[in-house]
Amino acid sequence: MTTQSIKVTIKRGPDGQGAFDVPAHDNQTVLDVVSWVQQNADPTLSYRFACRVGMCGSCAMMVNGVPRWTCRTHISKVIKDGAVTIAPLRNLPVIKDLVVDMDPFFDKWVEAEGVHHGSLTRHDPIAPVDETSATRVEANAGIECINCSVCYAACDTVAGNPDYLGPAALQRAWTLLNDAKDEGRGAILDAVSGSGGCHNCHSIGSCTTYCPNDLDPMSAIAGLKRETTKSFFRRGR
Numbered sequence: 001m002t003t004q005s006i007k008v009t010i011k012r013g014p015d016g017q018g019a020f021d022v023p024a025h026d027n028q029t030v031l032d033v034v035s036w037v038q039q040n041a042d043p044t045l046s047y048r049f050a051c052r053v054g055m056c057g058s059c060a061m062m063v064n065g066v067p068r069w070t071c072r073t074h075i076s077k078v079i080k081d082g083a084v085t086i087a088p089l090r091n092l093p094v095i096k097d098l099v100v101d102m103d104p105f106f107d108k109w110v111e112a113e114g115v116h117h118g119s120l121t122r123h124d125p126i127a128p129v130d131e132t133s134a135t136r137v138e139a140n141a142g143i144e145c146i147n148c149s150v151c152y153a154a155c156d157t158v159a160g161n162p163d164y165l166g167p168a169a170l171q172r173a174w175t176l177l178n179d180a181k182d183e184g185r186g187a188i189l190d191a192v193s194g195s196g197g198c199h200n201c202h203s204i205g206s207c208t209t210y211c212p213n214d215l216d217p218m219s220a221i222a223g224l225k226r227e228t229t230k231s232f233f234r235r236g237r
């Protein structure tokens with residue numbers, strides 16, 4: 001433990017912010033800093049977290065202008081000149097302080113048909129899945145998404161076009177499109193080729209750069225672009 005302190009600025013609402021001197025500790029995370037402020041300096045500060053171990057995806061915030069999962073981000077990696085600025089995630093409405101409304105993010109998963117389209121019942125035998133098939137490999141590539149919305153906050157296309165479905169929803173659509181157990185291929189292709197769909201993506205790649213789980217939404221969206229284009233010509237429209 002050290003006796004140094006960190007100069008922490010926390011953005012609160014469109015105009016407000018607070019400045020705090022937070023004691024520095026070894027192995028301290030950004031979430032530790034926010035928790036210290038709430039517990040020791042300002043109990044009215046609102047923020048969101050649950051697991052603290054990179055599983056639930058609820059703790060994402062902007063840290064020095066970059067979206068990050070704060071429970072797995074050490075202060076030592078982001079601090080600049082002894083200071084750090086923490087703000088709510090970009091591209092989502094702020095409810096209070098560091099808490100954003102995730103509804104638009106999850107609504108887009110549904111819009112993108114990023115929900116399982118099953119056809120079997122509990123009475124059917126379990127369908128075998130070939131884990132080595134090319135489609136299963138594609139499906140597995142994005143399956144560890146924890147819905148943290150870091151990619152959504154990083155996306156300049158979402159910032160410029162609020163109707164764009166965004167990288168997380170499109171990646172989930174790609175996962176399901178490649179899932180042999182999903183029966184929604186036509187619905188998915190229609191959903192992701194609409195006005196807010198995959199063809200809005202400019203392949204800037206911020207989603208892939210900042211994904212804390214090292215997933216690659218940009219490649220998933222590229223896959224959707226290929227499949228929707230093939231489908232367009234196959235269907236003759």
Ligand code: FES
Pocket residue numbers: 049050051052053054055056057058059060069070071072
């Ligand atoms: S608190 Fe669960 S991912 Fe950070």
